[in-house]
Amino acid sequence: MHARRLTAGVYTCLLLLAVSWIPGAYANTLLSVSPNQASYSLAPYSEFWHAADSPASLDELLALSPAFERSHNVQDLNFGYTRRDVWLRTQVRNESPDAQRWIVQFEFPFLDHVTLYTLRQHFSGVQRSGSAVPVEQRALANRQAVFPLELAAFETVTLYTHVAASGSKMLSYNLMTPEAFNAQDDRYNFWLATYFGMILALGLYNLLLFFGLKERVFLHYSLFVGGFGLAILAFNGIGTLMFWSFLGDNTARLVALGFTFASTMATLFAQSFLNTETYCPRWHQVLSTFRSYCWLAVLATLLLPISSALQLMDVTVFIAALLLLVCGSYCCLRRVPSARLFVFAWSLFLLGAGVFALRNLGILPANFITLHGIQIGSALQMLLLSFALAARFNKLKRQKERAQSVMLATLRKQEAVLEQKVAARTRALEHLANCDVLTGLLNRHGLMRCAENALLRNQQQGDQLALLMLDLDRFKPINDHYGHEAGDFVLQKIAKRIAHLARTGDHCARFGGDEFIIIMESIESADTLATIQARIEQAIQSPIILPCGERVSVSVSVGISTCQGADNATLESLLREADNNMYAVKTRQAETCYRYGSA
Known part of the structure; x- marks a missing residue:
């Protein structure tokens, strides 16, 4: 009898502990928001689930009732390249006695399809966004996947988010007040506009220099900037927002194509800028071989599945930056003109490209530096290379002026000699016309x-x-x-x-x-x-x-x-x-x- 009572007591205690643990665990995934705080990171309050056969709708998910895993920080939501869709779940409660309006913002703009389900007490809502979704079908017209969220007084809602993307899945997302979101969006848009304005100016300026000087190095640089700018424009969501939202899923392919083409042009630019054919013939052959691979990679990005094309892009960009850095270092040892500045510029770009590739592969955490590293590195690299090209332009200008001076002096000398010959010939003709050939007297x-x-x-x-x-x-x-x-x-x-x-x-x-x-x-x-x-x-x-x-x-x-x-x-x-x-x-x-x- 005492043993049975003891056993019953133990089971009762375990049941009470389980009951007391469940509300505590559930409370940890509940985000209580207040208008006094402008922004919240949803990563610590989220759960995620992804599988090869993940359902495509919320009803299918609820019917399947999968076991979600707990996310503790932003790094837990960095899934890298994976073909499986990801589901996110979090609960948000409005602690204010007034209705509040919030914005759910995904930081990474390169997400193809993002669907947000909002479960309320009596109904649920569906909103769609993403880089592959036409602008008119998005919840909010923005370069990122953003959704409005209305919360009634003391209301608690459950957010289910379905993410399908062929690229890297960086799923850090935030809950922000409209004012905070607009301020951040305006700030980011300003810097992006400055960045793309710089790229456009550099590309057009060097293209004009090519037409004026007929030096191919300026054309190669313009094509490199053009391909890189096109890829970044699509990657940051501005291109799809303003120009080509009709491309749908092919927007991701445009990113792969742009970066791979930029790697090809970067190799060609390095050969012409460093004059590897003259100073480093072996490296010239290596770069020519790699450029052939790059052209094959460009073709492959058009034919391969988008996910494979993006992974090939990452590998190509990283190898191109590393290869050009090593080639530039060797040219420094050979004292090739402008090689040091080239190496410094490509070191910055390699750092940004490496951060970009490693973050996409899920090796590095997602933050501001890893999210915008390639833009920061490329901006510094392009400015430095533009300074180098400006120096080359001034050098070519001086060489041209010296050549023109030498040519002018030569022409003047030849003109003086010609004048002397003409004068002598004229005198000879006058002598023949006026003098007797036999005696030399006048005729x-x-x-x-x-x-x-x-x-x-x-x-x-x-x-x-x-x-x-x-x-x-x-x-x-x-x-x-x-x-x-x-x-x-x-x-x-x-x-x-x-x-x-x-x-x-x-x-x-x-x-x-x-x-x-x-x-x-x-x-x-x-x-x-x-x-x-x-x-x-x-x-x-x-x-x-x-x-x-x-x-x-x-x-x-x-x-x-x-x-x-x-x-x-x-x-x-x-x-x-x-x-x-x-x-x-x-x-x-x-x-x-x-x-x-x-x-």
Whole structure:
């Protein structure tokens, strides 16, 4: 009897303990909210359940009645990449005597489908949101999954949340007052707008530099920024909110495609920026091989299931950042220009990308740094690389200016040489046009030009001008007997004697055959002309030794015509008068020779 009573007492105590434990455990999952506090983290007050065959609706879940696991902190709700859907459960009680309005906010914006069920005493409500849900079907139009929650005075509700996502499931969520949520949302949107504005400005600026300078490094950087910016735009929910909510589940694929393409362009940018083909040929080959893998990864993100494409994206981004960092470090050892700044920039990006990948894989906890690490790292990296590109732009500008200066100096030098050649050629052509080829004296054309100028000066100054016509005698026999070469030799000798006897400023010309012309300006008297004529006749009559050794001599008949400034004489009139006088001299010489011959 005593044993039975003892056993009954033990069972009674255990039952009382169980009853006392159940309310305590239940109380730990109940969040009592007050308007005096603006924000609550729901992670410590939540339970979660996920299985391969998790139900798709609340009725199915309640019918299944699964055993939820308790969440103690935010890290417990970081499930990483898992294909299983997740259910969350928590209870919220309004301790205020007034009705209150709250906002349920999921921090991680990259969640495809989030469905919130609100169980009340008499009914339940359903709200949907998520990055794959069209904006018009969301509970609130926001880049994150957010839901309004109305609580009556002293009301207690149970929240069931169903999350289906192909990417990493970071399910930290909060309960916030509308004022606190709007303030936080405005602050985040400001920084995101600043971030995307910077990306857009950097991309367009370097694209314009490419069109201006035709340097591919600026194009590669612009494509890298463009692919990265597109992925971040989709990842943060802004793209789906503003541009492509119609993509639905393919929004996640766009993230994978953008980051993988950015890794491809980053590899190409590193090769052109560091000039690995010249400084590090082996690393250039390694990066080229990896870039081929990246192109295959880009194709794979279009064909693989979205979850696999996202995991491939994480691996590709992390390997690309690590590989480029090692390559940049090697280039630093080789003292490649701008390699140090490149390494520092990619170290920051690698840190952000590593945090991003490890958080998605569920290795790192979810917090502000891990949630926005890739944006912080990429912003610093892009700014540093932009500084490096600006330095390269200034270097290219200086090189271009130096090249232009050298080219201009070369052109000027060539222009001066060309001008000299043109002047020399012009002088040569003028000499050919105005001078006799055989004797070097003026020809008929040159004589006419010089005569026009001489007559014009004579008219202006009123001085006496004389034209002397010289016709060689006994020249034809030399030409006939010794040949034309000997005749040309005699003409050259006579031309040199005439040029030697002429005064400075006199004009000597070969008029044709064996006739020569001398135009003399500023003649003082007739005695001067007689003296000059005598000297010319004496010089020409001097013997000439031919190349063959024979000695020959010629005489000359000189006809002179003169004019004063007021006579208005022309070259034709002077030539006609001098020709008449020359023939008169020849006639007299012929008569004299005949008379002496008869005697």
